Amino acid sequence: MYLPKIFAEDHLDVLQKFIRDFPLATVITAGPNGIMANLIPMSLHSIGENGTLRCHLARANCQFDRIKDGDEVLIIFNGPQSYVTPNFYETKKVHGKVVPTWNYTTVQVRGKATAIDDPEWIYAQINDLTNAMEASNEKPWKVGDAPGEYIKKQLKAVVGVEISIDKIEGKFKVSQNQPDENRLSAQKGFSRAENDTMASLIANGGLK
Numbered sequence: 258m259y260l261p262k263i264f265a266e267d268h269l270d271v272l273q274k275f276i277r278d279f280p281l282a283t284v285i286t287a288g289p290n291g292i293m294a295n296l297i298p299m300s301l302h303s304i305g306e307n308g309t310l311r312c313h314l315a316r317a318n319c320q321f322d323r324i325k326d327g328d329e330v331l332i333i334f335n336g337p338q339s340y341v342t343p344n345f346y347e348t349k350k351v352h353g354k355v356v357p358t359w360n361y362t363t364v365q366v367r368g369k370a371t372a373i374d375d376p377e378w379i380y381a382q383i384n385d386l387t388n389a390m391e392a393s394n395e396k397p398w399k400v401g402d403a404p405g406e407y408i409k410k411q412l413k414a415v416v417g418v419e420i421s422i423d424k425i426e427g428k429f430k431v432s433q434n435q436p437d438e439n440r441l442s443a444q445k446g447f448s449r450a451e452n453d454t455m456a457s458l459i460a461n462g463g464l465k
Contacts, residue, residue, distance in 0.1 A: 273301060276310075
């Protein structure tokens with residue numbers, strides 16, 4: 258991706274936390290029939306230098322035909338984003354030389370996928386993902402809460418996929434290229450708009 262140095266985030270721990278915080282990813286593959294993309298939730302595991310992603314998708318999903326060939330996949334995780342109005346910038350009052358832009362956070366991952374058709378592996382992946390998503394609930398739902406035969410039937414309808422991360426890049430564009438007075442005024446503008454997440458990102462220069 259286009260990645261100016263000022264917006265680049267290369268701390269692996271920050272990038273991995275981002276994936277865990279925003280696990281719903283766009284999975285992109287390319288093949289003889291063109292490009293295909295699907296939204297698929299991922300679980301991240303501490304395997305390999307950069308980590309390993311695991312997921313599952315429906316057997317009926319034709320993207321699986323490409324993934325099982327071991328082709329490279331591009332996986333995009335998107336986090337907080339917001340339109341930035343020029344009205345937020347302090348320098349607008351001085352010279353008017355400001356334009357709208359968009360602040361956003363994203364992590365891109367590339368790697369080769371391996372298909373795994375093993376009910377126990379798939380169950381473990383679904384269990385890991387579910388536990389992570391349910392952790393903040395007062396009474397977390399567990400996969401084991403559902404009837405065993407029902408879960409077995411569901412497992413037959415999906416396949417597992419594992420992606421060893423070969424390359425991982427982060428781009429956190431949160432007004433770092435603006436002068437100090439504009440960063441401060443944009444931070445205040447987002448606070449007034451009750452967008453505390455973006456205000457905090459600007460204040461911290463990203464997801465540190």
